Amino acid sequence: MFSPEHLVSLKAVVQEGTVLAAADRLGLSPSAISQQLSRLQKEVGQPVLVRQGRGLVPTDAAAILVQVADEMQYLEETARAELDRLGSEVAGRLTWASFPTALVGLLAPASALLRERHPALILTFHELEADLSLEPLRRGDVDVAVVHDWTDAHFTLPEGLRAGVLGTDIVDLVAPADHGLSLRDGAVDPDGLDGQSWIDDTPGVFSDWLLSALHTRGLDYRIAAQVDHYAGKLALVAARVGIGLVPRLGRPDLPEGIVALPLRDPPTRRIMVVHREASLRRPAVEAAVDAVREVWALDDELTPPVELPAAGPGGPRPGL
Numbered sequence: 001m002f003s004p005e006h007l008v009s010l011k012a013v014v015q016e017g018t019v020l021a022a023a024d025r026l027g028l029s030p031s032a033i034s035q036q037l038s039r040l041q042k043e044v045g046q047p048v049l050v051r052q053g054r055g056l057v058p059t060d061a062a063a064i065l066v067q068v069a070d071e072m073q074y075l076e077e078t079a080r081a082e083l084d085r086l087g088s089e090v091a092g093r094l095t096w097a098s099f100p101t102a103l104v105g106l107l108a109p110a111s112a113l114l115r116e117r118h119p120a121l122i123l124t125f126h127e128l129e130a131d132l133s134l135e136p137l138r139r140g141d142v143d144v145a146v147v148h149d150w151t152d153a154h155f156t157l158p159e160g161l162r163a164g165v166l167g168t169d170i171v172d173l174v175a176p177a178d179h180g181l182s183l184r185d186g187a188v189d190p191d192g193l194d195g196q197s198w199i200d201d202t203p204g205v206f207s208d209w210l211l212s213a214l215h216t217r218g219l220d221y222r223i224a225a226q227v228d229h230y231a232g233k234l235a236l237v238a239a240r241v242g243i244g245l246v247p248r249l250g251r252p253d254l255p256e257g258i259v260a261l262p263l264r265d266p267p268t269r270r271i272m273v274v275h276r277e278a279s280l281r282r283p284a285v286e287a288a289v290d291a292v293r294e295v296w297a298l299d300d301e302l303t304p305p306v307e308l309p310a311a312g313p314g315g316p317r318p319g320l
Helices: 004-016 020-027 030-044 059-086 100-117 130-139 205-217 230-240 285-299
Strands: 049-052 055-058 093-097 121-126 145-149 160-177 194-199 222-226 243-247 258-261 268-276
Touching: 004 030, 004 049, 004 059, 004 121, 020 030, 030 049, 030 059, 049 093, 055 059, 055 222, 059 160, 093 100, 093 130, 093 285, 100 121, 100 145, 121 194, 130 145, 130 160, 145 285, 160 230, 160 285, 194 205, 194 230, 194 243, 222 230, 222 258, 230 258
Parallel strands: 093 121, 093 145, 194 222
Antiparallel strands: 049 055, 145 268, 160 243, 160 258, 160 268
């Protein structure tokens, strides 16, 4: 039978592209990885990696063995989950990842609930943007991740992961209270935003959405600043540098003189809690997911999940 350690090393090299990167990920020396691959290749009786230029390219045999490694990982985690259920308490280690605003608005209060209810549970956190947390989750470095996409531009989860939709996070317009923006039916009409200066995000999905919406409507605008974090955006709005779009999740109290105004047909992002399918019955994972859902339900600013038709991968449609 193939050694599980050898299969894990092969999988890491295939995913990372080099022995050095795989060794760094697994906490082993490059020579140890090379020795394991050499032994595995002897057991297989044919090459598993071939050198191409400065890199290593997996063979068809390697693809089969990596699939075996995935299946072994699934079976082991499923077994561990069932064994954990035999215990009388939620305990052990749980690692979760989240983008910054969900860390503030969801994971921090959820952790307080878990600490009170399950003191034997040891939590570790990683702040990661949504698109960077899925691979560590898939390979087992993270147990639970809170991620987001745009409600009308869904992404596809990697195989082996399961997502539960918490709901939608609405984006508001943030501006000085005396800015003079007109509200119709209690919301700002985007057609009245011509000629504004904006505090934008750095290039990415959020910025792409704003610029696309402005261009589609033929509005004149100026990007006065590019800032990702809430504190910087709000400070610049308070300094009257421009107006900006800020989601509600994890948003701090607004500075004096600043207001958050609802938009007509605002952009919304879909918030999800994701874990591996194999860990579905693990008590610690269940407790963590339940705590996050409870925190979400207690926040009046956040909306419950709604069923929407799936969108293509082309990005969010401009709506503003």
